[in-house]
Amino acid sequence: MTARDDSALDGNAIGGLLLEVFGTEMTAAVAVCGSCGATGPVAETVVFLRAPGTVVRCRNCGAVLMVIIRRGEQNCVDMLGLAALEPR
Amino acid sequence: MAGTAVRGRLTWQVATVETVRDETASVRTIGLAVPDWAGHTAGQHLDVRLTAEDGYSAERSYSIASAPGEPVAITVERLDDGEVSPYLTEELRSGDEIEIRGPIGGYFIWTGDDAATPLLLVAGGSGVVPFRSIIRHRHNLGSDVSVRLLYSARSLPDVIYQAELDDADDGVAVIYTLTRHQPPGWAGHTGRVDRRLLAEAAWPAQRDPLTFVCGPTPFVEAVASGLVELGYPAGLIKTERFGGTEAP
Numbered sequence: 001m002t003a004r005d006d007s008a009l010d011g012n013a014i015g016g017l018l019l020e021v022f023g024t025e026m027t028a029a030v031a032v033c034g035s036c037g038a039t040g041p042v043a044e045t046v047v048f049l050r051a052p053g054t055v056v057r058c059r060n061c062g063a064v065l066m067v068i069i070r071r072g073e074q075n076c077v078d079m080l081g082l083a084a085l086e087p088r
Numbered sequence: 089m090a091g092t093a094v095r096g097r098l099t100w101q102v103a104t105v106e107t108v109r110d111e112t113a114s115v116r117t118i119g120l121a122v123p124d125w126a127g128h129t130a131g132q133h134l135d136v137r138l139t140a141e142d143g144y145s146a147e148r149s150y151s152i153a154s155a156p157g158e159p160v161a162i163t164v165e166r167l168d169d170g171e172v173s174p175y176l177t178e179e180l181r182s183g184d185e186i187e188i189r190g191p192i193g194g195y196f197i198w199t200g201d202d203a204a205t206p207l208l209l210v211a212g213g214s215g216v217v218p219f220r221s222i223i224r225h226r227h228n229l230g231s232d233v234s235v236r237l238l239y240s241a242r243s244l245p246d247v248i249y250q251a252e253l254d255d256a257d258d259g260v261a262v263i264y265t266l267t268r269h270q271p272p273g274w275a276g277h278t279g280r281v282d283r284r285l286l287a288e289a290a291w292p293a294q295r296d297p298l299t300f301v302c303g304p305t306p307f308v309e310a311v312a313s314g315l316v317e318l319g320y321p322a323g324l325i326k327t328e329r330f331g332g333t334e335a336p
Contacts, residue, residue, distance in 0.1 A: 006305050012328045013149055015192035016135040020099065028194040043195035044327065088194070 011042040014054060017068060018042065021075050024087055032084040035063035042085075099189045100137060105182050106159065111248045114166040115214060116177045117153055122160050122188065128152050130225040131197035131218045131300070134162065134190030138172055146171040151217040151302075151328075152191065155224035163248060165214040196300065196328045198222045205298045206234040206291050210281065210311050212303020213241060215330065219300065220249050227257055235260040238289045240281050240307065243269035263289045281307070283314045293319035298326075305329040 011018075011027055018026035027043040038060035045065060046057040053069035058081075065081040079085065107119035128134075132152050139145040148171075154161040166177040180186070196218065198207070209219040216239055226233060241247045243266055253262045265277035265285060277285055291297040299320060301311045308329045316322055 007331060008305055008329070009331055010327065010329045012133070012193055012196050013330070015133060015194075016147075016149060016189055019189075019192060025192075025194040027192075027196070041195050043193075 007048070008057075009047045009049060011045040011047055011056065013047050013049065014056070014068075015043075017054060017075075021068065021077055022087070026085075026087060029085055029087040031065060031082055033058040033061060033063055033065060034081050034083040036061035037083070100187045101189065102185050103160070103188045105180055105184045105186065107161075108180060108182060111163060112246055114177065115163060115248050116166075117161055117163045118176060118180060119154075119159055119161045120186075120188070125160055126191065128156055128160070128191035129194075129197045129199055130156060130221040132191040132193045132221075134160070134188050134192060136162075136172060136176070137187040137189075138175060139187070148172040149192065151221070153217050153220050155221050155228050157228065158224070163214065163217045163220070196302070196326050198225070198298070198300070200225055200229045200231050200233070202298070203231060203233055206295055207236070208290050208297040208299040209235065209237040210286075210290075210299070210301045210303075211237065211239045212281070212307035212311075213246070214248060215301075215303030215307070215328070216248055218302055218328070220252070222300070223253075223256060223260055226260070232259055234291075236289065236291060237262045238265070238281060238285070239263065240265050240267060240303070242267055244271050244274075281311050281314070283317055286311070286314045286318055290315065290318065290320075293321075296324065299324055300326050300328075302328040303330070305331055 015027045029042045031042050032039045038058055044059055046059050048055045053067055056066040058065055063081055067078040069076045101124055103120040103122045106121050109117045111117055133149045135147050135149050137145055137147045150162040153163040164173050164176045167173045211219055219237055267280055270278055301308050308327050312325050312327055315325055
């Protein structure tokens with residue numbers, strides 16, 4: 001799996017899911033990769049919707065930034081790959 | 089940052105189909121009546137959720153095709169192996185109800201506040217949908233922002249909104265390229281959007297255009313890197329990808 005996989009979407013595609021999780025608009029939020037330090041809007045991250053679960057990767061280095069798995073009524077959110085996430 | 093478990097917020101609401109309009113053989117615009125619509129910005133999306141009788145549900149995100157202040161509409165392209173688009177483009181009738189949530193997105197948007205910055209819009213196939221909202225919004229505002237829309241389609245019958253685009257206001261230039269089939273006597277561009285076509289059709293980088301690119305993933309990657317080669321700052325190019333179909 002690379003950042004150029006043609007099945008990849010981008011962070012725009014999970015605006016609704018992120019709104020559900022964070023309660024606010026997050027596609028324009030600035031994400032900082034915990035692996036390479038690349039900084040950019042969530043909209044420009046690489047997103048796989050059927051990973052299974054939703055996997056968000058860094059467009060610069062491909063590291064996993066965030067994983068969101070829906071379990072019944074809950075979303076389980078792993079953000080260990082993010083150094084920072086700042087809504088705008 | 090630590091992981092956590094968050095209870096899903098219920099933001100879905102029921103919308104009623106008011107109008108359906110075939111744009112091309114595989115593309116349909118669906119007008120919706122949404123009782124609690126907060127109003128949207130050009131370029132935003134909404135999510136559609138379909139639930140089967142056995143409880144299985146599928147969600148997809150669609151760009152909003154109408155301008156802010158207009159009734160909500162989405163334009164949907166049928167994907168033959170899709171779970172949602174065949175229903176939306178073939179089964180849905182006026183009066184039907186579907187679940188939606190939105191508006192969604194704060195990045196791939198154009199508010200029209202900046203009158204001095206020209207716009208470059210680059211669309212692959214149904215990637216033109218958010219740009220219809222932007223161009224209609226520009227019209228409704230009475231804005232004189234200079235716009236170039238470079239639109240790549242397989243053939244002329246695959247062009248969505250052609251009559252409306254051909255009738256666009258002064259200041260909106262629509263440049264087509266037809267990648268597979270051209271009608272007899274076609275004098276426009278042919279072939280995929282490449283650096284040569286971008287050099288001809290895009291604003292010079294010195295004008296610092298605000299740039300939006302929307303289309304299938306390989307199309308967006310090719311256009312964005314072509315623009316960067318032409319001197320566009322990557323930070324001024326906003327991109328939106330809708331997946332793995334081949335470039336139109």
